[in-house]
């Protein structure tokens with residue numbers, strides 16, 4: 001079985017996880033489910049990035065020790081992933097001994113090798129981003145990443161000799177043009193950082209102590225990004241007694257990250273790995289951000305939306321459908337209550353739900369719920385719909401394989417629309433009236449086949465809806481697999497349910513928009 005090692009960023013437990021965090025994790029879980037359906041042995045790692053000054057400060061504010069705070073947050077995170085049915089294989093926390101021990105050792109090694117050296121750092125420090133900036137990087141004297149105040153700071157620091165590896169990284173980029181996805185982000189990294197020349201990176205701090213201490217110089221703690229990035233290998237047992245997982249799964253097939261952290265993953269992480277003599281990950285995909293009407297989500301604007309109330313009211317499948325569909329491959333997406341309700345009512349309730357309901361209703365009315373078998377002597381319209389459906393499968397697979405998930409969904413909905421249109425074109429009620437039963441039976445067959453295929457195509461992100469559809473149609477198990485998508489003539493003597501259930505109940509638009517607005521905090 002081919003393997004597929006997939007990771008999410010490890011999130012900062014500085015506050016409750018919002019739909020942005022949930023997006024990356026949903027995307028990862030969807031890719032995992034798709035890859036599994038295609039026969040891969042998938043290992044999905046997620047976790048939490050628990051060190052650093054920001055976490056220390058949040059804990060202090062709450063009157064807790066940092067450890068108490070992160071312990072509580074880890075429970076919260078796991079609760080959320082459970083609610084969202086995220087099928088992760090491991091949850092790494094950077095405060096776990098299995099991680100800390102290895103980070104200490106990695107730092108030691110890199111020092112011994114001469115890749116890390118002691119010097120002094122002076123620069124503009126952004127506390128919330130935990131990043132130093134040079135004068136020229138500042139925007140209007142403020143942090144170029146979050147726009148907040150920065151402070152001039154100077155400290156004795158260890159540095160990583162990035163310059164030593166920069167050419168090797170450039171070479172790697174040239175030889176692996178699909179290393180960073182999308183291409184626009186790769187070009188940004190290449191032109192803005194690699195071309196002008198990489199600066200050495202400051203990899204320790206003395207201004208706080210909530211972190212992994214440098215063994216040979218414990219007044220320093222390891223810079224949070226060197227600590228955090230290594231989670232992808234410590235979780236697999238790097239430098240530990242049992243490194244079976246590392247041998248099996250490294251290098252990662254895909255690191256999923258948001259565009260905010262592609263710089264760390266696309267530049268520093270590969271260089272750390274080169275220095276450790278490990279193979280580089282195969283791909284890093286940086287997606288865009290979920291934005292709100294008035295820009296970024298932020299507590300001060302009161303526009304942060306969390307997954308729990310949406311899932312509770314509209315169901316997990318509708319939530320995942322929305323966030324995945326609304327976010328295109330290389331751009332930001334927007335969350336608005338209006339769009340959420342609209343997609344629910346149109347895409348899910350009208351287009352998909354009604355298609356299933358009407359089909360089951362007609363089969364019951366015209367044939368006592370029965371579909372006999374595929375008929376070769378079909379009309380040209382039947383053939384056209386079958387071919388269209390074949391084409392969609394091909395497109396959807398292509399999109400999933402290249403992580404264009406939103407596009408995979410819209411391709412699938414093209415099939416939903418085409419199938420709805422097919423009902424209008426064939427007018428089954430007229431065929432029935434005119435007693436053209438052979439034609440009518442073939443129409444029903446095509447409707448069921450398309451619905452079966454749609455149910456399988458949505459299964460990586462709408463698990464429950466998919467199952468409900470296949471159950472109501474009574475599709476046998478062997479025709480529920482991804483492989484069975486290529487078949488179109490295998491259904492025989494099928495008896496659909498005589499008690500169809502509504503998949504998505506129509507929402508009162510105005511009322512629900514108001515309700516969603518009250519969910520924003």
Ligand code: ME8
Pocket residue numbers: 008009010011012013019020021023024049228229230231256257258259260261288289290291297
């Ligand atoms: O950066 N839309 O953690 P973090 C989409 N600990 N995705 C979003 C988002 C939004 N509005 N907001 C956040 C860190 N994300 C580090 C990572 S990895 C070795 C260390 C997602 O909690 C997106 O994936 O700030 C982004 O990259 C990540 O959350 C940042 O999470």
